[in-house]
Amino acid sequence: MFKETKLGIFSLIAGLFLILISSSFSITGNVVFENNMLDFSYLKILGWVFLLISMILLLGRKSLDAIVIPTGGGEFEPQEEMYYQDEARAKKALRRKSWLDDEGYFVISGKVHDDEKVRGGQSVSIYNYLKRHGIKPGNIMIEGKSKKTMENVIYTLKKIKEREIRKHGKIRRPIRVAFVSYPEHLKRFEDFEKTAIERGYFDRGDFEFHKIRTFPHGKDRKSQRKVEKDYESSPERIIKHAIAKVLMRYMLG
Structure with a gap:
């Protein structure tokens, strides 16, 4: 308890x-x-x-099976050898560690690749950050191949589902997953998850979607909120939603 x-x-x-x-x-x-x-x-x-x-x-208090940290960008933070968004998301995920249940774990969502500023790439830098702050390697999973938001959602949920089946022989539905990011980004995660369910790639009820919000620096917060509001009703969101359906049909058959 x-x-x-x-x-x-x-x-x-x-x-x-x-x-x-x-x-x-x-x-x-x-x-x-x-x-x-x-x-x-x-x-x-x-x-x-x-x-x-x-x-x-x-x-x-929430009880989560997994907290997902997508790789991001922003300014490079030389002291931590991380980009600002990566550090902000990892830090917020650690603050919500108590939301995980006894078998809960962290998932780093993003392609493993070399980076000219980050030794080993962004996924590795987040992994090292979590370890430095007391998270055991067995409680960290790297998704490893997604390059965009849609892939973050699809590949990550597939990997979480596979881990659940390997460990328990079945899905303990719903699998409670929280994504960590800024609010506008989380809206896209939610869009793509709903689209994946509509297309039948996941069953309704397989996952319970939660949000852990981060925010930009104080001086950028007002402009970020305007961007989020504009995005809600923008043609960009409608177009991305339609493209996601086509790409997911191609990716997942």
Whole structure:
């Protein structure tokens, strides 16, 4: 059981107990403990605080089978030997490590290739970053061949599905997968996943899709949000959606 779950259960019990105690004493307080009514109101407030904390911990926590980190771009960060987007996504994925279940793992989605700035390529740099921050190699999988968003979705989901079948002999449906990226990029992931289901490449219910959002630097955030809003209704999205159907038919038969 996750430590967040244990803390959530403790907060729930503590909150209910404090509210019950304060309500009980409030009833008798007018006769016996009238001078202490203020103290009991503090207990009730504290009880509601504990209940709020328990709701955040128990209802807000996700339990994921895999967190997918697609390779990105942006400025090169020489200190970490990574591109900005790669580092931002890996860092955010690590912050959400507690969302993984006991057998959960990280997937690095992107082609393994040499890069003039990154030793071993972007997928390897993300892999090394995760290892440096305490993730065991057995809990990291590299997809290895996708070069664009559509391929990130198709190849990654295929690889996750194959791993699930190898390990358990069947699919424990749904497989709960979260992609890490900026919001506009995540919309495209969702588009391609829906298209793959519509075309019958995956069964509806094979996967449960989650989003872990990253954001650009503060100065770029406003412009990025405008780009996302424009993309929602743009002909580009409609055209990419149509092209995706054709390419997926070719890629997956």
